[in-house]
Amino acid sequence: MLEGKQNGQVFKLPKVILLATNITNVELEKAKAAGFADTVIMKPMRASMAAACLQQVLGIGKKRQAGKNMLNGSMALQGLLCGKKILVVDDNMVHQRVVAGALKKFEVAVECRESGKAALKLLQRPYCFDAYFMDIQMPEMNGFEATHPIRMMESKANKQMNGGMDEDSGRKGEWHVPILAMTADVIHATYDALNAGWMDVSKPFEEAKLYQVVAEFFKSTRSNCFT
Amino acid sequence: MERNPIRRQLAIMRQSLFDQGHVDEQFVQLEELQDDANPNFVEEVVTLYYRDSARIILNIEQALERKPFDFGKLDAYMHQFKGSSSSIGAKKVKAESTLFRECCKSGNGEGCMRSFQQLKKEYATLRKKFGAYFQLARQAGPVETASRPK
Numbered sequence: 001m002l003e004g005k006q007n008g009q010v011f012k013l014p015k016v017i018l019l020a021t022n023i024t025n026v027e028l029e030k031a032k033a034a035g036f037a038d039t040v041i042m043k044p045m046r047a048s049m050a051a052a053c054l055q056q057v058l059g060i061g062k063k064r065q066a067g068k069n070m071l072n073g074s075m076a077l078q079g080l081l082c083g084k085k086i087l088v089v090d091d092n093m094v095h096q097r098v099v100a101g102a103l104k105k106f107e108v109a110v111e112c113r114e115s116g117k118a119a120l121k122l123l124q125r126p127y128c129f130d131a132y133f134m135d136i137q138m139p140e141m142n143g144f145e146a147t148h149p150i151r152m153m154e155s156k157a158n159k160q161m162n163g164g165m166d167e168d169s170g171r172k173g174e175w176h177v178p179i180l181a182m183t184a185d186v187i188h189a190t191y192d193a194l195n196a197g198w199m200d201v202s203k204p205f206e207e208a209k210l211y212q213v214v215a216e217f218f219k220s221t222r223s224n225c226f227t
Numbered sequence: 228m229e230r231n232p233i234r235r236q237l238a239i240m241r242q243s244l245f246d247q248g249h250v251d252e253q254f255v256q257l258e259e260l261q262d263d264a265n266p267n268f269v270e271e272v273v274t275l276y277y278r279d280s281a282r283i284i285l286n287i288e289q290a291l292e293r294k295p296f297d298f299g300k301l302d303a304y305m306h307q308f309k310g311s312s313s314s315i316g317a318k319k320v321k322a323e324s325t326l327f328r329e330c331c332k333s334g335n336g337e338g339c340m341r342s343f344q345q346l347k348k349e350y351a352t353l354r355k356k357f358g359a360y361f362q363l364a365r366q367a368g369p370v371e372t373a374s375r376p377k
Contacts, residue, residue, distance in 0.1 A: 044314040046256045094276045094311040101260040101268055137306070 044095055045133075047102035054086070054103070054131060082107040089119040089146065090135040099133055115139075116146030233367045240360050249353050253316030266369055270361045276315045277354060283308045284350070287343060301339060302331035319349040 086108050090096040093114070100110045111129070113119045116138055122129075134146060244250045254269075261268040287304050290297060309324035323346035330338035 043310065044253050044256070044316075046253075047260055092307060092310040092314065093279050094272065095314040097272055097275055098257065098260070098314050101265065101272070102256075104265075105260055105262070139303075 043135075045099050045102060047105060050099060050102035050133075051106050054084070054106075054108070083109065084130040085109045085111070086131050086133060087119060087122060087129045088112045088133045089114075089116060089138075090133070091115060091138040092135070095135075103133075116141030119146055120149055231367070233363065237360070237363050237367050240356075240363060244356060244360070248318050249356060250316045251318040251321075253313065255316070257315060263369075270364070273315055273357050273361070276311055276317075280308055280311050280350075283311075284347065291340060291343065296336050296339065298331040298334055298339075302328055305331065317350075317353055320346060320353060323349055 086103055088096055088099050088103070088110060090099065090112075091114050096112050096114070100112055103110045111122070113122065116134075117140060119132070119134070120141075132147070132150070138146075244254070257269045257272055265271075283304055287301060287308070290301050290304065305324050305327050309321055309328065312321045312324055323342060327339055327342040327346060330336075330342055
């Protein structure tokens with residue numbers, strides 16, 4: 001959980017995991033520029049993927065050896081993810097159910113909403129989620145539009161934490177919310193996208209590849225201590 | 228090899244769903260989510276699928292009765308339908324959804340109609356197969372599955 005203090009109040013900034021059935025290069029570029037997404041997951045989401053990605057964005061078990069089989073690590077993972085609160089935002093009820101089922105397997109507390117609008121309502125209350133799984137393609141408000149307010153909140157909090165200093169120069173209070181975007185279609189992600197905070201995982205899911213990609217990502221970003 | 232004849236029959240049925248291309252590996256994902264805490268997960272999700280997608284099928288049918296076709300709308304409906312079908316691993320149905328969407332994108336009304344007919348056939352066939360499968364599964368009773376260690 002990311003936390004920050006402002007005027008004595010504790011912010012909890014959730015990680016945002018985007019789900020997408022289809023993402024075009026235009027959307028990808030948009031997301032890169034806005035720094036929305038760090039991780040992309042293919043829909044439909046596989047159970048192993050759900051847990052692995054959640055684990056990575058929550059910074060759990062980063063010390064594991066490179067190439068270690070994640071599924072075998074799911075024993076430890078289960079304990080670590082236990083009690084985390086996740087919000088799943090997906091307008092497809094069936095997929096929502098599958099994602100929720102996958103997360104519940106790791107004893108994660110799951111809330112579901114069908115739209116970006118409904119999800120943002122939760123943001124306004126003192127709800128504390130550790131992560132959001134968000135569908136990119138939703139009718140009224142797509143995933144990017146829904147995560148924008150989250151980014152704004154984060155950016156605001158960063159600026160305030162740094163006492164008005166430029167976000168880039170300040171090393172304190174540099175919250176970056178990793179986002180996993182899910183898509184059923186192949187995305188043409190490049191290593192630029194990776195450096196910009198995107199991660200591409202294409203079907204079929206390859207654990208070793210995922211780990212390698214994620215390890216690179218964490219190496220290149222400032223490592224935060226998440227509890 | 229299953230000793231229990233019902234279980235054996237169930238295994239054969241299950242295998243044929245894969246062999247005949249009705250379901251893909253996503254279906255296995257659903258099965259992996261089934262455990263003691265969620266003993267009927269697969270059937271529940273499939274039931275949800277048929278309930279949810281029935282609405283979409285109806286919408287598409289109605290949309291296909293209005294000329295000229297609103298390809299944008301048709302595509303949007305099918306996008307939803309494809310997403311659901313994909314989530315349960317309904318392979319043939321999903322493939323037909325893709326074809327339908329391609330017809331929408333190229334404004335091929337005839338193609339849409341043909342594709343939709345085929346899709347409904349596959350959808351109905353799968354429903355029957357699932358029906359028989361889950362009925363037998365209930366008879367077989369809960370299976371000792373390897374559950375994830377806690």
